[in-house]
Amino acid sequence: MNQQLAVGIDIGGTNTVFGIVDxxxxxxxxxxxxxxxxxxxxxxxxxxxxxxxxxxxKMADTGEVKGIGIGAPNGNYFKGAIEFAPxxxxxxxxxxxxxxxxxFGLPVVLTNDANAAAIGEMTYxxxxxxxxxxxxxxxxxxxxxxxxxxxxxxxxxxxxGELGHVIVNTEGRLCGCGRYGCLETYVSAxxxxxxxxxxxxxxxxxxxxxxxxxxxxxxxxxRDAALHGDKLALDAFEYTGRxxxxxxxxxxAFSSPEAIILFGGLTKAGDLILKPTVRHMEESLLEIYKxxxxxxxxELKESDAAILGASALVWEMKD
Amino acid sequence: MNQQLAVGIDIGGTNTVFGIVDxxxxxxxxxxxxxxxxxxxxxxxxxxxxxxxxxxxKMADTGEVKGIGIGAPNGNYFKGAIEFAPxxxxxxxxxxxxxxxxxFGLPVVLTNDANAAAIGEMTYxxxxxxxxxxxxxxxxxxxxxxxxxxxxxxxxxxxxGELGHVIVNTEGRLCGCGRYGCLETYVSAxxxxxxxxxxxxxxxxxxxxxxxxxxxxxxxxxRDAALHGDKLALDAFEYTGRxxxxxxxxxxAFSSPEAIILFGGLTKAGDLILKPTVRHMEESLLEIYKxxxxxxxxELKESDAAILGASALVWEMKD
Numbered sequence: 001m002n003q004q005l006a007v008g009i010d011i012g013g014t015n016t017v018f019g020i021v022d023x024x025x026x027x028x029x030x031x032x033x034x035x036x037x038x039x040x041x042x043x044x045x046x047x048x049x050x051x052x053x054x055x056x057x058k059m060a061d062t063g064e065v066k067g068i069g070i071g072a073p074n075g076n077y078f079k080g081a082i083e084f085a086p087x088x089x090x091x092x093x094x095x096x097x098x099x100x101x102x103x104f105g106l107p108v109v110l111t112n113d114a115n116a117a118a119i120g121e122m123t124y125x126x127x128x129x130x131x132x133x134x135x136x137x138x139x140x141x142x143x144x145x146x147x148x149x150x151x152x153x154x155x156x157x158x159x160x161g162e163l164g165h166v167i168v169n170t171e172g173r174l175c176g177c178g179r180y181g182c183l184e185t186y187v188s189a190x191x192x193x194x195x196x197x198x199x200x201x202x203x204x205x206x207x208x209x210x211x212x213x214x215x216x217x218x219x220x221x222x223r224d225a226a227l228h229g230d231k232l233a234l235d236a237f238e239y240t241g242r243x244x245x246x247x248x249x250x251x252x253a254f255s256s257p258e259a260i261i262l263f264g265g266l267t268k269a270g271d272l273i274l275k276p277t278v279r280h281m282e283e284s285l286l287e288i289y290k291x292x293x294x295x296x297x298x299e300l301k302e303s304d305a306a307i308l309g310a311s312a313l314v315w316e317m318k319d
Numbered sequence: 320m321n322q323q324l325a326v327g328i329d330i331g332g333t334n335t336v337f338g339i340v341d342x343x344x345x346x347x348x349x350x351x352x353x354x355x356x357x358x359x360x361x362x363x364x365x366x367x368x369x370x371x372x373x374x375x376x377k378m379a380d381t382g383e384v385k386g387i388g389i390g391a392p393n394g395n396y397f398k399g400a401i402e403f404a405p406x407x408x409x410x411x412x413x414x415x416x417x418x419x420x421x422x423f424g425l426p427v428v429l430t431n432d433a434n435a436a437a438i439g440e441m442t443y444x445x446x447x448x449x450x451x452x453x454x455x456x457x458x459x460x461x462x463x464x465x466x467x468x469x470x471x472x473x474x475x476x477x478x479x480g481e482l483g484h485v486i487v488n489t490e491g492r493l494c495g496c497g498r499y500g501c502l503e504t505y506v507s508a509x510x511x512x513x514x515x516x517x518x519x520x521x522x523x524x525x526x527x528x529x530x531x532x533x534x535x536x537x538x539x540x541x542r543d544a545a546l547h548g549d550k551l552a553l554d555a556f557e558y559t560g561r562x563x564x565x566x567x568x569x570x571x572a573f574s575s576p577e578a579i580i581l582f583g584g585l586t587k588a589g590d591l592i593l594k595p596t597v598r599h600m601e602e603s604l605l606e607i608y609k610x611x612x613x614x615x616x617x618e619l620k621e622s623d624a625a626i627l628g629a630s631a632l633v634w635e636m637k638d
Binding site: 083130131132146148149151153154155156157158159160161162163165166167170177178179246249250251253254255256257258284286287288289292293 | 402449450451465467468470472473474475476477478479480481482484485486489496497498565568569570572573574575576577603605606607608611612
């Protein structure tokens with residue numbers, strides 16, 4: 001009756017999902033609305049209120065909602081705003097935290113989705129009890145959230161943790177950001193597929209994926225091929241793991257974390273990506289860090305993780 | 320009379336310097352003993368006590384010493400120990416903080432010299448009032464101390480901030496750590512001299528340093544030549560600034576600092592190193608970070624900075 005609850009909202013390019021979560025990470029209630037169908041932010045907030053506030057009212061007997069956490073692409077924690085998100089229908093700077101606060105009359109905290117994932121993992125998942133770790137999300141791109149001294153590192157302006165845009169090769173692949181050689185052009189679902197296509201183009205080796213149209217060479221088809229022992233697909237994972245492992249070794253020299261937590265679509269490949277990553281990381285580490293840093297897969301169910309992560313922001317709020 | 324004072328001790332390979340500092344960073348009293356002449360740690364602590372305790376006693380009328388801060392190579396904050404420092408006479412793990420605490424009967428905190436420099440800069444120098452910055456010390460090697468959310472990032476095991484050992488080129492120069500391509504093999508006084516020697520070997524361009532024996536091609540002679548407009552020496556600074564600037568751009572993607580503070584022998588070259596560093600950093604930065612991050616030279620006098628940095632650790636102590 002007196003327990004505290006938190007609302008988590010995850011804004012994606014297509015849909016916005018939300019739910020009500022207790023202190024232990026149980027998702028008590030959930031729902032969703034379309035993001036894409038709302039070209040206007042005020043209408044989006046109105047529909048969000050209409051869909052979510054009945055869930056909050058129904059929880060009145062279970063506990064009291066302490067606040068609302070929002071995870072969003074290009075979310076800025078300090079400003080409570082979404083800034084120039086390329087995959088959302090809203091352009092420019094959107095002060096979403098204030099808009100949602102005004103609608104619901106509850107405290108609201110907003111950050112980017114990878115930071116929310118890190119807080120979620122610290123609160124309910126594989127990083128429980130850890131004060132120093134790095135969260136890496138491997139989806140279309142590579143996102144990251146860094147925790148040091150038990151706190152999320154937001155940096156001076158709220159934009160810390162863009163590890164997908166660490167440049168690993170100044171003459172490397174063209175990135176969506178306009179620069180060359182960013183880590184996420186190699187290490188992401190998209191990067192893996194790009195590596196597989198390159199290997200097919202530059203090698204004669206037979207492969208289950210040879211002859212397929214480029215759009216069918218995806219991280220999923222590469223994984224399926226690798227699971228059938230396809231040599232080139234295995235090479236693609238080895239290369240991806242090497243690029244990731246070498247950079248993890250550099251990240252460790254920065255913040256000396258207890259663990260690296262991996263999350264997202266690419267981690268469905270399990271040992272295919274984990275083993276080469278850990279091997280190359282250990283080979284690349286400075287002596288003092290060797291055999292100390294755990295590389296763990298997220299413990300949160302992927303379908304719930306975004307809501308859980310956003311809700312966990314609420315527990316971190318300063319009262 | 321009632322003001323608080325802090326003792327700072329900086330342990331170098333040759334000498335150990337110490338002093339008593341007030342809250343505003345005034346060095347009220349100082350002294351030194353040889354490090355190298357003390358093969359045995361207990362005798363080192365005894366001589367340190369004999370030299371330093373009279374200074375503390377003389378300060379009794381001025382204020383009360385709150386504690387002792389020690390900066391040392393390979394110093395581990397959590398353990399209060401110096402661990403496997405290659406340039407000190409003592410091998411293995413030295414629990415120096417406890418030994419000094421037992422001798423003086425005062426609280427003691429110990430960390431590595433670059434972390435101490437970062438705290439010193441935050442307390443008395445160019446980073447006053449900043450909560451997020453990165454300190455880079457450019458001497459024989461490249462040291463670093465990272466401050467995020469107003470706190471030094473020690474990491475899980477106290478070894479965070481080894482940015483000199485970020486690998487920038489897996490097929491690059493052999494580093495003292497046994498690996499290849501560490502940043503400090505390029506960006507340090509030693510790295511600059513190495514670059515100058517390589518440029519002389521691989522280019523026909525005339526230079527003031529051509530024909531000199533290799534040991535006379537140092538960061539200082541390279542700086543002198545560059546100040547006289549020597550083309551190859553200027554190229555050496557350009558190359559060093561490019562290597563540093565590109566990596567600063569990556570570090571910024573990690574912790575999004577308000578400023579980078581540069582300290583140490585190499586920074587005596589002033590604009591020779593600062594200008595190419597900033598130019599390449601800005602060219603390499605992700606759009607959201609451009610024209611935001613200051614690159615500043617330390618504001619602490621080099622001769623006092625090590626003592627001030629160590630003393631500043633005392634003000635950070637949890638009571």
